[in-house]
Amino acid sequence: MxxxxxxxxxxxxxxxxxxxxxxxxxxxxxxxxxxxxxxxxxxxxxxxxxxxxxxxxxxxxxxxxxxxxxxxxxxxxRPMVGTVMTGKIRSCSREGVHVTLGFFDDILIPHAALQHPSRFDEAEQAWVWEYPLEDGSKHDLFMDIGEPIKFRVSREIFEETSPTGPPKAEGQSSQAASTSAAAAAASAAAQEVKSPYKIIGAINEAGLGVLSWWDQQNKEDDHDEELGEDNTEYENDEDGEGACEE
Structure with missing residues (x-):
């Protein structure tokens, strides 16, 4: 990293x-x-x-x-491509999930690299993973702002952000001036949103995504294992196996 x-x-x-x-x-x-x-x-x-x-x-x-x-x-x-990192969700948009590391904010997980199937909830302004259940129904898992999220670096983007040059000299026609002003405004807007260094991530594989998803699943698995052990002990007691003989 x-x-x-x-x-x-x-x-x-x-x-x-x-x-x-x-x-x-x-x-x-x-x-x-x-x-x-x-x-x-x-x-x-x-x-x-x-x-x-x-x-x-x-x-x-x-x-x-x-x-x-x-x-x-x-x-x-400068993390290497393939590195697994943990950050926090900064915001969500139709473009994808925006992640921050605290000192670096230009991390994007595009919608194509989210778990499938996922949808964007307009009311909550958050992406939702429609987790499939065994009975065929789906359980909504939200990617809320501030949640810790684990992702894999898939690629990096460097962009030149130096100024393009001074505006053209005066004396041109009003139409040309308005066209130049519109172009300058568009260029300025593009310059504002351009980031010199951006990281593109992905979470569409097992173990990646919001940490609370997997913590909850691990707790459920541990609970199922405990129940299985209890049932086994109960059956052994009924059969009389494992009981101490005097």
Whole structure:
């Protein structure tokens, strides 16, 4: 789930930080720039592990700050495909079930990867697993907000979220301006919902899903086993087997 990524960067240290040791100033600057940020095709940066090497610092003309090439290792959140994780249901929509780990929210279990058959309850705004019973009827198991849920990572999605560029210059026709404004609004809306790193999960296999489902089933199985043992002891007593002979 957490991996060490070896990275290299050129770190700028402002003159007001010159009173610090170089390694401490570099450490503070790296954490300021990277902590809780997503690096494309790397993952979500959590914390600096260690600085491997520091090259000579240089001061560029017209800039009083120092610039140092740094090789370092950073703790990154990037679970491997196939990893089983436990989170909490953040919300449900027709798209699927949205899960949070507390420090990472961009996890989606699409409706196609839920237990089958499942339906979306509009009134409750929750997905429901229609669990089949032995008599042919179905029992509704709700995926409520806040419930712990176990899922398997099926794939990951990285997206470039850098700005696309400045708006076009003025002086074009009103029609072109309105078209450009509409396109800019649509682009802005798409930019708002775009996530740089998203995890896609699945729960359509035994043992995965809301934890309370399986806890309840395990308790029922244990209860059935206890009843079976009691019946066996009762039958043995009736037959006289196992009784102590004097």
């Amino acid at each position: 957490f991996v060490l990524a070896e990275l290299k960067d050129n770190v700028r240290i402002a003159p007001d930080q010159f009173h610090l040791k170089l390694v401490d100033a570099v450490r503070d600057e790296l954490d300021r720039r990277l902590a809780n940020k997503v690096l494309l095709n790397v993952g979500l940066c959590i914390a600096l592990k260690e600085i491997v090497s520091l090259k000579d610092s240089i001061i560029l003309p017209g800039d009083g700050a120092s610039h140092t090439e740094v090789l370092f290792r950073y703790v990154v959140f």
